[in-house]
Amino acid sequence: MEHRYIIIIALFVLVFAGIASCEDIQTETNTDETINLSNNNIELSAKSDSITITSEGAYWWIDHVLSNNEYFAPKLTDIKNSEYHVDGDWFSVKKEGMRTLTIKVxxxxTPYNRKMRxxxxxxxHTEQVLINQQGKE
Known part of the structure; x- marks a missing residue:
């Protein structure tokens, strides 16, 4: 009978320890998912142009760029400063430092608008920046 109580108490302690350790893991892996871009819908003329967007959050990266149904993956240029860039035939997108995104077109x-996401x-957490560059008149 006493043996049964020891086993029940041991199981209770193991279950409690397992639950407590899971809570610690979850709080350790939580990240600040704030991005809050200063502008995420940009209209540009047909001229060559550049725009700088800033963010409230610092821990973000360029996941990808879509243009004309073509997928562009970023390249890491400076791991120490968290700098990424994506180059297409008509655009360049670069994360400079922790809070700046620079877009050049x-x-x-052509008479057609060019779009990029x-x-x-x-x-x-994901945020999108939509770029629409007007076609020449």
Missing amino acids: KKNT ISIQSGT
């Missing part, structure tokens, strides 16, 4: 010599990610 070449002159649009930049996906920014922090943890499980």
